[in-house]
Amino acid sequence: MSGPRAETAVPASLPLRTIGDIRAALRSGHGFPGDRESFEADMQRALEASSETDLEAVAAVIVDYRGRIRLYQDRDIDTAVQEGIELAVRLKQEDGRQ
Incomplete structure (x- = not known):
């Protein structure tokens, strides 16, 4: 992934329940x-x-962005994304040979 990420992690106790x-x-x-x-x-x-x-639609937006914020702060996300990209490339190459 490109671009620097925020260095400070979101504390697990940060509620992220409200719009604020x-x-x-x-x-x-x-x-x-x-x-x-x-x-x-x-x-x-x-x-x-x-x-x-x-x-319900408002609550869904809050839940979605809460998850995005927590996902972004996961230190292993870069590795997981890279592994996913490599797997997709490998599968595409294998599919092209058949």
Whole structure:
């Protein structure tokens, strides 16, 4: 993966349950490039699609970005992504031989 990642890890105790928690984490540099802006756009779409009694879409955005923030902070993610890329290349090469 290219580009430097944030060096400070998100503490496991960081709740990341509310919109404010997610925004604070993204402002602090936790998350993938573009997540801060994408979060706001996704949240806006979810709010516009929600009724006052059904905020499931809003909750889904919060859960999604909470996972993205935690995934980004995982020290093993770069290795896992590289292994996935290598596997995909190998499978594509094998498929091309048949």
